[in-house]
Amino acid sequence: MQSEVMFAGFGGQGILLIGKLLAHAAMEEGYEVAWIPSYGPEMRGGTAYCTVVIGTQPIGSPIIKNPTHLVAMNRPSLEKFAPVIKPGGVVLINLSLIPVDSGRTDVDELKVATQDIAASVGNGKAANIVALAAFVARSKLVSIDTLKHCIELEFSQKPKLIPLNIKAMEEGVKAAL
Amino acid sequence: MPKVLMKGNEAIAEAAIRAGCLNYFAYPITPQSEVAEYLCWRMPEVNGVFLQGESEVAVAYMIFGAAGAGVRVFTTSSSPGISLMSEGISYLCGAELPAVFVNIMRGGPGLGGILPSQADYLQATKGIGHGDCRLLVMAPASVQEAAEMVMQAFPLAEKYRNPVMILGDGLIGQMMEPVEFPDHLRSEPSNKDSWASNGMDHRKSKTRNLVRSLYLNATLLNDHNMDLRAKYERMKAEEVRYEDYNTDGDYQALIVSYGTMSRVCKTAVNTLKEQGIEVGLIRPQTLFPFPEAAIRQAARKESCRAVLSVEMSMGQMVEDVERSVRGARPVQWYGKCGGEVPTPEEIIEVVTATLASDDSRR
Numbered sequence: 147m148q149s150e151v152m153f154a155g156f157g158g159q160g161i162l163l164i165g166k167l168l169a170h171a172a173m174e175e176g177y178e179v180a181w182i183p184s185y186g187p188e189m190r191g192g193t194a195y196c197t198v199v200i201g202t203q204p205i206g207s208p209i210i211k212n213p214t215h216l217v218a219m220n221r222p223s224l225e226k227f228a229p230v231i232k233p234g235g236v237v238l239i240n241l242s243l244i245p246v247d248s249g250r251t252d253v254d255e256l257k258v259a260t261q262d263i264a265a266s267v268g269n270g271k272a273a274n275i276v277a278l279a280a281f282v283a284r285s286k287l288v289s290i291d292t293l294k295h296c297i298e299l300e301f302s303q304k305p306k307l308i309p310l311n312i313k314a315m316e317e318g319v320k321a322a323l
Numbered sequence: 324m325p326k327v328l329m330k331g332n333e334a335i336a337e338a339a340i341r342a343g344c345l346n347y348f349a350y351p352i353t354p355q356s357e358v359a360e361y362l363c364w365r366m367p368e369v370n371g372v373f374l375q376g377e378s379e380v381a382v383a384y385m386i387f388g389a390a391g392a393g394v395r396v397f398t399t400s401s402s403p404g405i406s407l408m409s410e411g412i413s414y415l416c417g418a419e420l421p422a423v424f425v426n427i428m429r430g431g432p433g434l435g436g437i438l439p440s441q442a443d444y445l446q447a448t449k450g451i452g453h454g455d456c457r458l459l460v461m462a463p464a465s466v467q468e469a470a471e472m473v474m475q476a477f478p479l480a481e482k483y484r485n486p487v488m489i490l491g492d493g494l495i496g497q498m499m500e501p502v503e504f505p506d507h508l509r510s511e512p513s514n515k516d517s518w519a520s521n522g523m524d525h526r527k528s529k530t531r532n533l534v535r536s537l538y539l540n541a542t543l544l545n546d547h548n549m550d551l552r553a554k555y556e557r558m559k560a561e562e563v564r565y566e567d568y569n570t571d572g573d574y575q576a577l578i579v580s581y582g583t584m585s586r587v588c589k590t591a592v593n594t595l596k597e598q599g600i601e602v603g604l605i606r607p608q609t610l611f612p613f614p615e616a617a618i619r620q621a622a623r624k625e626s627c628r629a630v631l632s633v634e635m636s637m638g639q640m641v642e643d644v645e646r647s648v649r650g651a652r653p654v655q656w657y658g659k660c661g662g663e664v665p666t667p668e669e670i671i672e673v674v675t676a677t678l679a680s681d682d683s684r685r
Contacts, residue, residue, distance in 0.1 A: 166328065166499065169328055169499060170328050173326060173328055173501045178501075179328070179500065179501060180498055180499070180500050181328070181498065181499035181500070182494065182497070182498050182499075183497055183498075183499075185353075185354060185437070185438075185493070185497050205500075205586070206586050206587065206589040206590030206593065206667070207586055207587040207589070207590040207591075207666070207667050208494060208498055208583065208586060208587075209587060209664045209666055209667075211666050211668060
């Protein structure tokens with residue numbers, strides 16, 4: 147069994163971080179994982195995306211043409227990657243920035259107003275955590291408890307940010323219900 | 324130590340420290356700059372030295388000096404930077420000094436691009452510098468293996484008193500995977516009394532250790548080169564490493580591939596197996612010495628009709644594959660360069676087309 151998740155958005159939205167958090171959580175649960183960033187001559191505000199591969203067997207190709215799932219944080223990302231997602235996957239759409247649908251009828255489309263939800267718990271910048279939590283709650287790739295543990299570890303150097311991010315996580319989980 | 328999630332570049336940096344290397348000289352270049360970023364805070368923690376050279380040319384000679392003084396030393400760079408270091412590497416080979424060079428390859432030639440590539444294969448294995456010099460070249464295919472190879476590279480460099488190169492592509496450096504390190508720190512080179520030019524006082528040996536690569540006497544230089552050659556031959560006899568995959572059964576084709584590319588090929592091999600097409604894979608873990616005998620033997624299997632060298636270059640390793648197969652089977656190349664990594668789907672198409680072509684129908 148192998149799942150591939152594409153996280154995509156603008157540079158600065160914390161795309162690479164939520165990919166890392168998912169990879170970390172899956173590693174903690176004993177899965178084989180790989181986190182592959184898009185690295186290239188990028189500029190601030192340009193596109194940022196990464197792929198997280200989670201499997202029960204050693205991971206072969208780190209290059210994934212058709213990921214299982216997509217977390218799209220801005221419109222260009224949705225338009226670019228929604229067509230390549232495998233049927234049956236979760237496609238999370240950041241409703242705060244994306245006024246359109248995926249155009250797919252064979253995927254599990256999940257619309258979450260990540261920025262508005264994050265703002266409601268104190269800081270719109272935690273939109274990425276809202277998105278990640280909603281995605282995890284819907285896809286069930288890892289448990290929410292493991293995710294929470296990894297968020298706490300990630301922010302252990304900045305403990306002031308932990309309560310905000312945990313709150314954002316909890317609201318993200320609710321949004322996926 | 325428990326598993327941690329790390330970028331290949333960070334794992335390479337930490338592995339060098341675990342191997343007891345406390346000297347790092349470098350000049351930043353994408354896609355390996357995280358090594359320097361990591362070591363600029365990590366080296367001071369272990370009382371090590373990180374010095375950014377004014378150029379890669381300078382870095383190579385900082386390595387030369389430190390190696391001559393008998394300490395473990397390494398650097399990391401990417402393709403254009405390695406080209407600048409090549410003169411110094413030749414001097415290290417000539418003076419028989421151990422050091423570790425990591426090349427996280429990017430596309431070329433010239434400044435090329437910053438995306439993954441394997442286009443420095445020939446440079447690393449055959450043309451790293453002037454004169455008859457060779458490097459022991461190791462090629463990791465995962466973050467864990469990159470870390471392990473770095474830790475093995477230091478003792479190997481000292482065993483042969485010769486630089487060792489870790490040849491990874493940009494993805495190996497940029498990708499994050501779980502990695503596990505040994506808890507203990509390794510020590511200094513145990514055999515440095517035979518080569519370190521660090522003063523006579525604290526050495527048992529009473530012969531002088533000279534750091535030199537200049538031999539103006541023709542006979543002496545020939546002898547020196549014969550000694551070096553014997554060393555490279557010993558590497559061929561003792562250090563060949565490879566992994567074989569799906570080679571037990573009757574495969575119709577054999578793929579030879581290394582690094583990130585080999586992982587893509589493994590996925591293709593698995594998918595082809597589901598379709599009823601058996602394909603074997605040999606992944607060289609050392610590129611010099613090259614697993615010639617293993618590839619020759621695998622290619623000659625009765626069921627095998629064709630051999631494919633799949634690489635992110637315009638056909639470099641294929642020369643070694645052809646040399647290994649020695650005409651016993653048709654050898655083909657497939658690859659891409661410049662940052663695009665061939666997908667499993669492309670490899671499947673190439674294998675299918677190769678098996679269907681008249682060339683491989685015997």
